[in-house]
Amino acid sequence: MENHRTMERSRQWMDRARRVIPGGVNSPVRALKSVGGTPFFAASGEGAWIRDEDGNRYLDYVLSWGPLILGHRHPEVVQAVRQALDEGVSYGAPTAREVLLAEAICDAIPGMDMVRLVSSGTEATMSAVRVARGFTGRPKVVKFEGCYHGHADFLLVRAGSGALTFGTPDSAGVPPEFAMHTLTVPYNDPEALERVFREVGGEIAAVIVEPVVGNMGVVAPTPRFLEALDSVPRRHGALLIVDEVMTGFRLRWGAVGSHLGLHPDLVTLGKVVGGGLPLGAYGGRREVMEQVSPLGAVYQAGTLSGNPLSVAAGLATLEVLGRLQPYDALEAAGARLEAGLREAAREAGVPVTVNRVGSMFTVFFSPDPVGNLDEARRCDTGRFGAWFHRMRDRGISLPPSQFEAAFLSIHHGPEEVDRTIEAAREAFRAV
Numbered sequence: 001m002e003n004h005r006t007m008e009r010s011r012q013w014m015d016r017a018r019r020v021i022p023g024g025v026n027s028p029v030r031a032l033k034s035v036g037g038t039p040f041f042a043a044s045g046e047g048a049w050i051r052d053e054d055g056n057r058y059l060d061y062v063l064s065w066g067p068l069i070l071g072h073r074h075p076e077v078v079q080a081v082r083q084a085l086d087e088g089v090s091y092g093a094p095t096a097r098e099v100l101l102a103e104a105i106c107d108a109i110p111g112m113d114m115v116r117l118v119s120s121g122t123e124a125t126m127s128a129v130r131v132a133r134g135f136t137g138r139p140k141v142v143k144f145e146g147c148y149h150g151h152a153d154f155l156l157v158r159a160g161s162g163a164l165t166f167g168t169p170d171s172a173g174v175p176p177e178f179a180m181h182t183l184t185v186p187y188n189d190p191e192a193l194e195r196v197f198r199e200v201g202g203e204i205a206a207v208i209v210e211p212v213v214g215n216m217g218v219v220a221p222t223p224r225f226l227e228a229l230d231s232v233p234r235r236h237g238a239l240l241i242v243d244e245v246m247t248g249f250r251l252r253w254g255a256v257g258s259h260l261g262l263h264p265d266l267v268t269l270g271k272v273v274g275g276g277l278p279l280g281a282y283g284g285r286r287e288v289m290e291q292v293s294p295l296g297a298v299y300q301a302g303t304l305s306g307n308p309l310s311v312a313a314g315l316a317t318l319e320v321l322g323r324l325q326p327y328d329a330l331e332a333a334g335a336r337l338e339a340g341l342r343e344a345a346r347e348a349g350v351p352v353t354v355n356r357v358g359s360m361f362t363v364f365f366s367p368d369p370v371g372n373l374d375e376a377r378r379c380d381t382g383r384f385g386a387w388f389h390r391m392r393d394r395g396i397s398l399p400p401s402q403f404e405a406a407f408l409s410i411h412h413g414p415e416e417v418d419r420t421i422e423a424a425r426e427a428f429r430a431v
């Protein structure tokens with residue numbers, strides 16, 4: 001196992017970065033604030049591996065926070081982007097590949113009649129909520145504690161103390177008025193969902209949900225919660241928006257929500273469908289999507305929407321995924337890793353709960369089951385941080401927060417998984 005030689009160059013880059021970029025990073029979690037220490041500066045990637053500016057190699061379980069299900073630099077994705085690049089980087093006119101990608105997405109997801117391509121997951125979710133509000137003529141949106149739907153003002157709300165407490169923004173710079181139409185209820189709590197609809201159901205435009213949560217760490221939905229999601233909003237004339245930015249084409253071909261019995265009005269996508277380039281998408285029922293401009297009155301636009309390079313990367317990624325159908329193999333690798341991590345923690349006497357769905361997993365440093373945000377918060381984040389660093393020292397790169405999902409790619413086979421378990425065995429003993 002290659003141990004750390006040095007992080008000298010990364011440290012130097014970080015010093016320079018801090019002077020000109022807030023916190024030295026262009027997205028906060030990359031700064032390692034919750035586990036301490038210096039992030040490595042990435043220099044290149046290959047398959048399951050990432051290399052930093054000091055030449056250290058790591059088995060990568062971050063994978064650009066999910067998009068790289070085919071690993072770093074998959075040859076077909078690289079080739080597709082190269083070809084698109086040779087043709088032209090952007091036109092502001094429609095292109096044939098946008099149609100092919102839209103068709104592929106609509107084919108793969110039941111009930112997805114039309115889809116609009118945007119440039120990020122954040123854009124997809126905020127646009128989907130706007131469409132739901134336009135379609136229903138209602139103001140309010142229900143989200144679940146611990147679910148992340150991008151950084152739009154009104155979605156940066158986590159928890160009111162009760163279902164009907166108006167949401168309090170998680171971020172400075174969001175006036176409470178901007179969040180007052182956001183209602184927050186605990187995940188996996190069908191009664192709380194019923195309650196909020198009983199009280200203000202007539203004002204609710206939509207419920208937005210991660211079908212399998214990745215953003216408080218991995219949390220799977222219970223069957224009763226899924227039933228409530230599929231019935232309660234509809235009964236009250238509200239739409240169901242299933243946010244598959246993380247899960248779409250990652251947990252299975254298309255949307256995992258459909259497989260779990262959900263019948264969303266709108267689905268949001270990002271991450272995997274962009275193949276590592278900036279791309280998001282939202283779509284759904286024809287009559288709902290016909291509200292979007294230029295067909296309808298809900299305005300939504302983007303100078304670089306459907307960018308040719310992003311679309312080429314996304315299309316190539318879906319082509320490879322469609323051909324390989326790697327989901328059984330990803331499940332097998334995930335199961336092997338899950339079992340190994342559990343065993344390694346048990347041997348070392350470290351109480352953990354490993355939550356995993358397919359190729360997404362989180363090692364929660366808690367002896368108790370984690371099924372919602374309150375339970376996730378009970379974790380020993382200090383011990384997680386120590387483990388994160390012991391793992392990184394042993395060449396394994398994990399998400400630098402207890403409340404994130406780790407990912408496998410098609411290149412995380414038995415050999416990579418066993419190497420990870422071996423590292424975990426040592427790392428658990430050291431915390």
Ligand SMILES: *Cc1c(COP(=O)(O)O)cnc(C)c1O
Nearest residue numbers: 120121122148149150243245246
């Ligand atoms: C990552 C993510 C988003 C935001 O996507 P960005 O591309 O980072 O804007 C939204 N929803 C979910 C479920 C996500 O995992």
